[in-house]
Amino acid sequence: MMGYVSYLSFFLTLALIYGIATMGLNMQWGFTGLFNAGVVGFFAIGGYAYAIVIGPDRPDLVGGFELPFVIGLLGALAFSALAALIVGLATMRLRSHYLAISTFGIALTIQLVALNFESLTAGNLGLIGLGRPLEDAFDTPLGFNLFYLGLMVVATLVVYGALQLILHSPWGRVLRAIREDEEAAISLGKNVSRFRLEAFVIGCSLMGLAGAFYVGSIGYISPFDFLPIVTFQIWTMLILGGSGNNRGAILGAIVVWGVWTSSGWLISTVLPPAWQVRGAASQVILIGLILVLTLLYRPRGLIGERVTVSSGAKLNDR
């Protein structure tokens, strides 16, 4: 039984980490309409920034400052925000698919930099000995898993609360106005590119924060952790959970990561050993099938955006 608790706490930890990144993407796509196809790039920058700040000093590498966990998180936030600012200044004039193509390219570039900037990232060897926060304080992996899950629950609630606060402020309403009709927002005198840039930077720094939490829970980082498929997974989480709703983003992360992992569990339990090697392909089919069916029956996601524009406006039933 303790095994289940240990596994489920580990599972939920990863799911909530993805949930934070999904909320970041929700800020960009769900509220502002920015098509960021380079999620994993900012996830990677956060992860590496964290690893370099907290990692052990190694003579052959730049970095390794051995600073505390919290400073590592702040470093991840700062560096991913800075990267997003640079990328944003260059790309924010691009619309939809142009932005998608350029951010996708940027994410690939970031992964290649991680692979080749060996004096900083140790290249394909990855950075080892990162140590997980307070790991020594726990006798069993179960204790650590529960502690880290608690940390992730707190982090998720803080991020969720902060996002709800700013998205329901006048600032957040402008974002939705831009998403619905950019020209209309401009005609109201809003500086659209500034708002888009702000939303982009905040969203990317959340992805960076998620990257730091990921590395914190694993204790190792390599360019291998940041394949383009991670971007696809996080997009799936947002669309399936409900774009434009942060609770949907969190639920989507849990459900999609659950489908992704439990399908492997299912296959290895159901199929006889002789079939398991072939069965792996059916896992991928199963994942695709569940995602397609969910979207067919709940096209707006599990929890879609609530149709309220402002409290004073009268709504036609949609």
Place this chain on the structure above:
Amino acid sequence: MTTRTWALAATVAIAALATGTTGAQAQDCTIPLGAVFPLTGSNGPIGEPIAETGRWAVEQMNEAGGVQGCEVEYLLRDTQGQSAVGVDAARNLVDVQGVPALLGAISSGVSLPILTSVTAPSEVVQVSCCSSSPSFTELAESGESGGFFFRTLPTSRAQGVVLGNIASQNYDEVSVIYINTDYGVNLAQEFQEAYEAWGGTILESVAYNQEQASYRPEVNSALAAEPDALVLIAFPVDGSTILREWISFGGPQEFVLSNALRSDDVLEAVGAQFLDGALGVDNAQVSGPSVEAFNADYQAAFDADPNRPGIHINYDAAAVTLLAMAAAPEATGPAIRDHIRVVTNPEGEEVYPGVDGFSRALELIEAGEPIRYVGASGPISFDENGDVAGPVLIWTVTNGALAEDRVITVDEVNALFDELAQ
């Protein structure tokens, strides 16, 4: 959140739990052995036959009588080539299915996070066939892996040590030029350690970057100290350029060369007459009765050529783990870890792969006799970091052609390691 969505979330959670319980309920005597390999994704074509070989080894062990009278259950998971998926699969196998040992993965980028976040903290043995990163050795040296990691892929250390050994027998003072990659840096370091331990002096050690038109500065600084010979760790194209420049600057025509330079292209590009007497090392082709027996068995079982990457070494990874499980008093990670070296004891009676080999091994274990598993990739013995050495070939250039001088067997390599350790 509405009640409906909570109900949905709860359903998903219950479904996830329900699928798991069927696996954990097996009350009859079975011992699980976990395996995580990429079965889909870009490494899928390599991973599939490797994973199949592991299952085959388990089947053979069950046929031979199983582990402590129990059937071994092979629990295979797909990593999809993604580290997060691999870590989750490993966590699930360890926590929910209770595996005491785990085979895999293939890429170091997946095996390493599994080691740091799952197997080492949970005290589960991890045996990888194919992960080559030197980081595993580093983690073992610093104690972070707790001795739970083993791999059956020969490391480059054997070549470095043999290179140092033959250089020290022939030359007192050398200069080293090496390629600035993981391969070159590691090999140069291992060479230096061995060569200096056997009394040699390295006058100059110069790293070079790949694919330059000329290496005059590197060659000049290596030559300036007037060494007896040049030790060159390089790939053929750059290596040929360096050798030509070395010779044209009047350097001594005495060379000790790394494995990648064992190529007719190098002889042609430099001129074989200038390289006469050069020495070099390379991986030796593993041979012997155990290897041939495995190849024949594999051919019969799968109707496929056994010369595929990782097949032999993953079979051995599975076999060593299974034998250690049989020898250990209980099926727990620490007990299995402590018995891996017991079943590869160089003083023990040799046992081979296959059902007959496993039966014999089980008999000997029952009788309390020491055994030595000699596997699909030849004899195996793990060093204190869980690494294995492979046999090394010494080659020369004689009469304008490449020639095989002799093979340093695994036992001889290990004897050299012991000599160094003292």
